[in-house]
Amino acid sequence: xxxxxxxxxxxxxxxxxxxxxxxxxxxxxxxxxxxxxxxxxxxxxxxxxxxxxxxxxxxxxxxxxxxxxxxxxxxxxxxxxxxxxxxxxxxxxxxxxxxxxxxxxxxxxxxxxxxxxxxxxxxxxxxxxxxxxxxxxxxxxxxxxxxxxxxxxxxxxxxxxxxxxxxxxxxxxxxxxxxxxxxxxxxxxxxxxxxxxxxxxxxxxxxxxxxxxxxxxxxxxxxxxxxxxxxxxxxxxxxxxxxxxxxxxxxxxxxxxxxxxxxxxxxxxxxxxxxxxxxxxxxxxxxxxxxxxxxxxxxxxxxxxxxxxxxxxxxxxxxxxxxxxxxxxxxxxxxxxxxxxxxxxxxxxxxxxxxxxxxxxxxxxxxxxxxxxxxxxxxxxxxxxxxxxxxxxxxxxxxxxxxxxxxxxxxxxxxxxxxxxxxxxxxxxxxxxxxxxxxxxxxxxxxxxxxxxxxxxxxxxxxxxxxxxxxxxxxxxxxxxxxxxxxxxxxxxxxx
Numbered sequence: 001x002x003x004x005x006x007x008x009x010x011x012x013x014x015x016x017x018x019x020x021x022x023x024x025x026x027x028x029x030x031x032x033x034x035x036x037x038x039x040x041x042x043x044x045x046x047x048x049x050x051x052x053x054x055x056x057x058x059x060x061x062x063x064x065x066x067x068x069x070x071x072x073x074x075x076x077x078x079x080x081x082x083x084x085x086x087x088x089x090x091x092x093x094x095x096x097x098x099x100x101x102x103x104x105x106x107x108x109x110x111x112x113x114x115x116x117x118x119x120x121x122x123x124x125x126x127x128x129x130x131x132x133x134x135x136x137x138x139x140x141x142x143x144x145x146x147x148x149x150x151x152x153x154x155x156x157x158x159x160x161x162x163x164x165x166x167x168x169x170x171x172x173x174x175x176x177x178x179x180x181x182x183x184x185x186x187x188x189x190x191x192x193x194x195x196x197x198x199x200x201x202x203x204x205x206x207x208x209x210x211x212x213x214x215x216x217x218x219x220x221x222x223x224x225x226x227x228x229x230x231x232x233x234x235x236x237x238x239x240x241x242x243x244x245x246x247x248x249x250x251x252x253x254x255x256x257x258x259x260x261x262x263x264x265x266x267x268x269x270x271x272x273x274x275x276x277x278x279x280x281x282x283x284x285x286x287x288x289x290x291x292x293x294x295x296x297x298x299x300x301x302x303x304x305x306x307x308x309x310x311x312x313x314x315x316x317x318x319x320x321x322x323x324x325x326x327x328x329x330x331x332x333x334x335x336x337x338x339x340x341x342x343x344x345x346x347x348x349x350x351x352x353x354x355x356x357x358x359x360x361x362x363x364x365x366x367x368x369x370x371x372x373x374x375x376x377x378x379x380x381x382x383x384x385x386x387x388x389x390x391x392x393x394x395x396x397x398x399x400x401x402x403x404x405x406x407x408x409x410x411x412x413x414x415x416x417x418x419x420x421x422x423x424x425x426x427x428x429x430x431x432x433x434x435x436x437x438x439x440x441x442x443x444x445x446x447x448x449x450x451x452x453x454x455x456x457x458x459x460x461x462x463x464x465x466x467x468x469x470x471x472x473x474x475x476x477x478x479x480x481x482x483x484x485x486x487x488x489x490x491x492x493x494x495x496x
Contacts, residue, residue: 053089157347176300183340186379212284238268297333342376383412
């Protein structure tokens with residue numbers, strides 16, 4: 001995924017470089033903060049303070065992580081600290097030991113690239129025991145030029161899906177496959193995709209990725225341009241098809257010749273090792289991208305290539321080219337669909353327990369709060385937890401965490417921006433009736449809404465139809481009422 005210029009945040013005489021990766025439409029997964037370790041040693045005695053030791057903010061800057069990470073490490077006992085006048089202080093030696101313990105024990109993916117023949121299913125069996133590990137901030141999409149090295153991601157509620165994907169990866173030696181991961185925005189499609197790309201890189205497979213973007217005029221063959229662009233930067237990869245050379249799409253005079261070049265590229269890509277190809281957010285794909293995918297799909301059986309694609313199932317509307325080609329794509333490529341559903345209360349409890357050491361009563365209250373307001377959406381749950389921390393309603397106290405009274409609904413600022421953006425695209429004449437519907441409740445009878453908003457039945461239909469398409473509302477089967485897709489959607493409109 002393309003990122004903007006990396007800002008440098010100045011902290012006294014130290015600098016911490018961070019890259020903020022925001023998903024297209026901020027839809028799928030999370031706001032991912034890529035933190036990079038900063039090689040910095042405090043000057044002798046500098047920032048140690050009268051109490052002796054570094055503050056949490058300085059320690060965070062030294063490691064290139066957030067203060068939240070430092071607070072968690074202190075709460076878990078991973079990072080020794082003393083408290084003076086309500087402020088944590090960390091000895092430089094303890095910080096150095098903690099930094100050393102955080103260093104990855106596995107080499108980066110680039111050094112793992114080696115010939116290993118067919119990936120064996122035994123690798124999948126060995127990994128099954130780890131599938132039930134807890135926790136879960138969903139990450140954003142794989143980057144435009146491959147998968148950056150990141151801290152391990154633990155996932156909740158997706159054991160079956162993770163095992164299935166690893167089995168598909170292990171089986172590519174006998175022929176490739178197309179797998180399509182679908183689900184609503186924020187459900188964790190990208191989290192699963194990133195999890196598999198890390199596993200593939202760890203096994204020495206080649207990994208390429210491309211993304212579609214929610215643009216007014218998306219570039220033709222955008223995800224393929226994204227994918228082939230990596231070949232310009234990595235001499236280990238085959239030469240891309242001539243139409244995609246130079247990072248831009250050349251005029252295509254002969255589609256058959258282009259398809260033949262793409263087949264040769266895939267054959268070369270997987271000639272000496274298996275490959276994983278990821279195409280993200282295909283619900284935004286243009287027709288040319290889908291035509292090429294439809295051509296590649298049936299040929300995957302000839303190469304050890306797993307082609308993984310993600311899409312939003314709730315955006316398969318007739319105006320989307322992907323929706324029109326989806327049935328043929330699955331049928332022709334013998335593709336497998338993997339539909340992700342919302343997390344249940346047990347998975348949300350696992351998410352909470354993995355990050356916070358709470359009393360049983362506080363944990364029960366927090367899980368109930370997430371169940372009610374996040375409604376099983378991992379992205380919403382993650383943002384709610386982050387906001388509760390920011391509002392000091394969820395905070396560390398000694399070696400535990402404490403949850404304050406949750407007597408109000410908090411709409412995370414990032415979610416508010418997402419919702420406001422969707423509403424703004426519908427126009428002000430739609431925003432006002434939607435705000436009235438939010439006052440009525442989570443479920444809105446159409447007759448009552450028309451009466452309160454003083455609109456005709458036809459006028460209300462003109463409001464409901466685009467709101468349903470924008471995934472703000474969903475219609476009841478009997479056609480007499482609608483409901484907000486998420487409780488937080490209603491809350492944001494109510495407060496706005």
